[in-house]
Amino acid sequence: MQPLRKPNLSLFNTLLRSRFRITPQSPLNILIHNHFTTSPPHDSNSITNTTTTSTSTKTSSIDAGSSNRKPISQWPGMFHSPATHALWEARSSIFENPVNGNAVSSSQIKPIPKAPSRSRTSIFYNFSFDHILREQYRNPWNHIRMGKLVEDFDALAGTIAFKHCSNEDGTVMPLLLVTASVDRMVLKKPIHIDADLTIVGAVTWVGRSSMEIQLELIQPAQGNPNISDTPALVANFTFVARDSATEKAVPINQISPETEEERLLWEDAEKRNKLRKKMKSEQKHTQNEDNARLHSLLAEGRIFSDMPALADRDSILLKDTCLQNSFICQPQQRNIHGRIFGGFLMRRAFELAFSTAYAFAGVAPHFLEVDHVDFVKPVDVGNFLRLKSCVLYTELDNPDKPLVNVEVVAHVTKPELRSSEVSNRFYFTFGVDPEAIKNGLRIRNVVPDTEEEARKVLERMDAENSKFG
Incomplete structure (x- = not known):
């Protein structure tokens, strides 16, 4: 029997560097600096990809194809998306060199105004x-x-939130x-799988302890007549800041456009x-009307x-359109706070909503909008999560372009305590292939048969009608 051959590590390292574009001239510490310094990067050669946003400001791009190159013990969670691996890498300075929470409390934070350009970050997909x-x-x-x-x-919105709340030295307070919430995520044109794209975003508005982050997906034409240079997907995320010890709201850096x-x-x-504030106030007074x-x-x-x-x-009863699935939240899906990553929950909810519409x-539906997402309660590692979905209502005013509105509700279920609490609500809108409609496909009207269902439908319809364009 021949002895086992030793692996050729130099060849492996060469392939790894080729696959993930690691070069001696752009080491990991330079990548981290470029993404978490509070001042614009000075070394234009440290990042290979750059993109120009609609405000004509250049920003360093995180390469979505790059993977984590650190020991697993240093990562809070391992996600299946290459982009989230790259974003964890960009955030790694936070948990590699954490601020001493005992030395500096959030009550001692002195917010400073920051321009949106200071938080602007992009991620590049070299499809x-x-x-x-x-x-x-x-x-x-x-x-x-x-x-x-x-x-x-x-994940990118979270990176931008960290960046906006960082100190002058790039560290983040506890x-x-x-x-x-996610107010809207609107598909404005088709996204092509075989063309490069970039997601870019920045903080656009800040309250006392909350911030809104706008993200755009841009897919340059690159000579393809089917692609325009306008944003293909636009989303607005709202993040809130809490004290890591007390979980009370704390002030954050203001914004200076x-x-x-x-x-x-x-x-x-x-x-x-x-x-949002007006709708919450009016909800209490309109239930009887x-x-x-x-x-x-x-x-x-x-x-x-x-x-x-x-x-x-x-027509069909709302309850006859329902689907659901259940799973245990695993440690590989946690964020740096030890709770389940919001993007993972959104992906699972989206895929259940897609299946429900299908x-x-x-016929296979096509995505149009994430209408709204509420993060009501945190979801922890080990939680038994149940996702329940239904077609809430359909819009059939235009028979050639029917719309299917799907609700997904996530419940944290605790069998030991005999309890079940809502943690998230997701609302999606899907369209149907026009060719299928021409070939005789009919989308049915969905009707509620309980007062609770009817109130949910009315509430969602009113929210959609009051949206800003």
Whole structure:
């Protein structure tokens, strides 16, 4: 028997460097500095990829194809997205050199104004060249896998939030920065799986302890007549800052817009913030005013229950569109605070919503919007999480372009305590292939048959009607 051959480590290292673009001229500590310093990078050669945002400001790009090159013990969680690996790498200075929480408390933080450019960060997806990366983002229909992009959006928003709250030396005070909500994520044009793309974002608005982050997905034309240079996907995330010990709200760095576009983005975000507060206030006073609409919605559902033979065959009860799945939250899915990564929850919710719309419509739907996401309670490692979805309602005003609105609710279930609490609510809108409609496909009207269901439908419809464009 021949002895086992020793592995050729030099060849392995050569392949690894080629795959992930590691060069001696751009070591890891330079990459971290460029992404977490509070001043613009001075060494233009330290990052190979740059992109120009709509404000004409150059920003260093994180390469989505780069992977973690550190011992697993130094990472709080290991995600399946290459982009989140790269973003963890960019954040690594935070948990490699943590600020002493006993020496500096969040009550001693002195917020300083920061320009949006100081938090602007982008991540580059080299789909045209990196076939391994592209394959991880492909769905069965040879389109982009939107669930993974949604996950990456949340990860990038978290990186930007950390960057905005960092000190002058790049360290971050002992804060919990968590996703509070996603107001909108709108698909404005198709995303092509075989063309490079960049996600870029920055903080656009700051309250006392909350901030809004706007992200854009940009896919340059690169000679492809089917692609325009306008953003393909736009999203608004709201993050809140909490004291890491008491979990009470703490003040964060304010924002100081520098350009006209940044001022306009700030004004739009301020309007959204005022609208959110107004809607919460009005919700308490309008519940008694919805009785007529409520009875109208319930009328058809009651026919299904009381006289099923006479029910409209073009309608279906809301409860008959439901799907659900359950899983235990694993330590590999945790963030740096030891809780489950919000992007992971969004991906799982999106994929269940997609399946629900698929089973309802009878053809693979196409994504249009993440209408809203609420992060009600944190989800911890070891939690038993149940995701329940349903088609909340359909929009059939335009028969050629029907819309399917799906709700997904996440419940943290604790069998030992015989309890179940809502942790997240997700709302998605899907469209249907026009060719399928031309070929005779009919999308059914969805009707509630309980007062609770009817109130949910009305609440969601009102929220959609009040959205800013």
